[in-house]
Amino acid sequence: DIQMTQSPSAMSASIGDRVSITCRASQDISNNLAWYQQRPGKVPKRLIYDASNLESGVPARFSGSGSGAEFTFTISSLQPEDFATYYCLQHKIYPRTFGQGTKVEVK
Amino acid sequence: EVQLVESGGGLVQPGGSLRLSCVVSGITLSDHSMDWVRQAPGKGLEWVGRSRNRAESYSTEYAASVKGRFIISRDDSRNSLYLQMNNLKIEDTAVYHCVGLIMDVWGKGATVTVSS
Numbered sequence: 001d002i003q004m005t006q007s008p009s010a011m012s013a014s015i016g017d018r019v020s021i022t023c024r025a026s027q028d029i030s031n032n033l034a035w036y037q038q039r040p041g042k043v044p045k046r047l048i049y050d051a052s053n054l055e056s057g058v059p060a061r062f063s064g065s066g067s068g069a070e071f072t073f074t075i076s077s078l079q080p081e082d083f084a085t086y087y088c089l090q091h092k093i094y095p096r097t098f099g100q101g102t103k104v105e106v107k
Numbered sequence: 108e109v110q111l112v113e114s115g116g117g118l119v120q121p122g123g124s125l126r127l128s129c130v131v132s133g134i135t136l137s138d139h140s141m142d143w144v145r146q147a148p149g150k151g152l153e154w155v156g157r158s159r160n161r162a163e164s165y166s167t168e169y170a171a172s173v174k175g176r177f178i179i180s181r182d183d184s185r186n187s188l189y190l191q192m193n194n195l196k197i198e199d200t201a202v203y204h205c206v207g208l209i210m211d212v213w214g215k216g217a218t219v220t221v222s223s
Contacts, residue, residue: 001171036152038152043204043213043214043215043216044152044213045211046211055211085151087151087152089152089154089208091208094157094168095154095156095168095169095170095171096142096154096157096208097154098151098152098153098154099151100151101151101152
């Protein structure tokens with residue numbers, strides 16, 4: 001199985017901060033990676049697909065980069081509604097595997 | 108609008124069985140691969156398995172943690188996806204979501220509690 005190591009597991013940030021989250025795959029997954037946002041009590045929502053493509057309707061402050069085994073998710077200027085937990089998901093190989101999640105909290 | 112509605116959750120003893128259902132609307136189910144994803148209380152997301160579409164012969168994939176115990180099936184005529192869970196363990200306690208991962212459509216989930 002492919003292990004997805006996501007870091008950090010939690011972070012404190014302020015409105016307007018630039019936030020970055022990393023996912024490392026245990027093997028090459030090309031660009032077969034998605035990023036999800038999960039707000040408390042809600043189902044996850046995909047923000048980024050194929051490592052760097054923004055889902056329709058998702059604000060441009062969200063971005064993704066990387067390929068192979070190392071990926072980065074960035075929020076360029078944190079907004080109040082962005083305090084949530086973020087997950088990466090590899091969909092190169094079965095079984096699909098999520099990262100452990102990164103909780104972005106108010107500083 | 109695509110909607111997924113799960114049912115069948117509940118409290119079950121370790122070693123017991125439970126069957127979750129997911130009614131799908133807004134799409135032709137046979138055209139779509141569907142997944143189950145679970146989330147234990149206060150924990151992260153865990154992919155459980157997939158039922159591929161008719162074109163891919165409805166083949167299935169499972170996470171190692173459930174392989175041999177869980178079975179995903181579907182009845183396209185009833186627009187329904189199922190998750191048969193056998194030999195349940197305490198660590199299977201979670202909210203189980205029916206998901207169209209490719210479409211990014213999620214059901215609200217069914218709660219399964221495994222406890223004696």
